[in-house]
Amino acid sequence: MRLALSFVFSLALSFVYGQQYPYRQTISMLCSPEYAGRGYVEDGRVLAANFIAAEFQKIGLQPFKNKYQQTFTLPVQTFPGACLFVLGSDTLKPGIDYLVHPGSAGVALPSSYQLVYCNTSTLYRSVNAFKPCPKDRMLVVQTTGFGGDTNKVLQARLQELQQFAATTELTTNKLTWSVSQEAKPYPAFQVVTTAFASKPQSAFIHLTTLFEPKFTSSNVIGYLPAANKPKQKPYLVVTAHYDHLGRMGSETYFPGANDNASGVGMLLYLAQELSRQRDSNFNYVFIAFGAEEAGLVGSHYFVEHPLFDLKQIRFLLNTDIMGSGEEGITVVNATLFKSEFDKLKELNTEANYLPQIKSRGPAANSDHYFFTESGVPAFFVYTMGPNKHYHDIADTAEELSYAAFEPLAQLLLSFMRSF
Ligand SMILES: [Zn+2]
Known part of the structure; x- marks a missing residue:
């Protein structure tokens, strides 16, 4: 009876607020063999970028300059056979x-x-x-x-x-x-x-190897304009890389579930939630970066070829490794942006979203790095837990516990709405 009631209740809620983004399905799909580890063999990374662009459109994000994708090239060694x-x-x-x-x-x-x-x-x-x-x-x-x-x-x-x-x-x-x-x-x-x-x-x-001197990759970018006078409003940015390591031979691929299909799930989840209630003070920008694993290539390219004035970014949240969270999260750059970090901790204490928020100093370990280097205030947030699969073939969607996914999403939403 209690189950039935809560089911009716959640149906009623979803009727009022709309469905939450189906992040688990998206993450599982991005890790499937068809996507070939979103790397440099077959079309996995193209499929992923096109999928994210289509999701952006469905959610109602707008493209900059009429297109969601910003392409760039990089040299890369590949193992296709x-x-x-x-x-x-x-x-x-x-x-x-x-x-x-x-x-x-x-x-x-x-x-x-x-x-x-x-x-x-x-x-x-x-x-x-x-x-x-x-x-x-x-x-x-x-x-x-x-x-x-x-x-x-x-x-x-x-x-x-x-x-x-x-x-x-x-x-x-x-x-x-x-x-x-x-x-x-x-x-x-x-x-x-x-x-x-x-x-x-x-x-x-x-x-079998194939060196690609000019492999084409892309960043996928969309935004929700501020409710009024968007041209005069600063930006709040959420980022996550969608690429992973791809194939090592025709039989083996690295699914990259925690790193970083999970971050893409988080990015889309936040985009859908924020699209329901546009902010009047900020434009919200969402960027899924390519070629992070090859050395932060996509985010570096974006910082050198920004689609809007980087000085207008009030804050940037980079999400990478969102699939666990039993032991809470770590925040890179916490020591650089102390008042924002204090605010994040305070919001967490008030609502008890996560068991722990660990502070960490600056590190060049994900896509926030080149933004930080060019003066953009940013955090890189990653979850911590017993899942230690990292850059190996066992980083599969089945191994993700999603222990903190929804509470963490709520925390990040309240953080963004606190500006
Ligand atoms: Zn990563």
């Missing part, structure tokens, strides 16, 4: 047992490599240790424990060690992929240490 790494009779599983280095060169003809093992200290110590060495060798280096610099040292050494045809870095860390705007002169892989437990003597590799 074969992706095969075989050790003896074991075919390694892409994304689970190994990653291709994001800038790896291809192995166009399937090839066998003799494996030469080395530990990192030897690599650090001497290049002469490896000479002379025939060209069909793959250098296998155990790198765990040397942190982020190891790869740099490895790359520098390999420049000197031209005689090696390819490299494999063994790791016990979680496999975390990314995107490269450069192509390396040799094939490079990262493999889980356990796959090499029996110290195999050779590896069989086939890897």
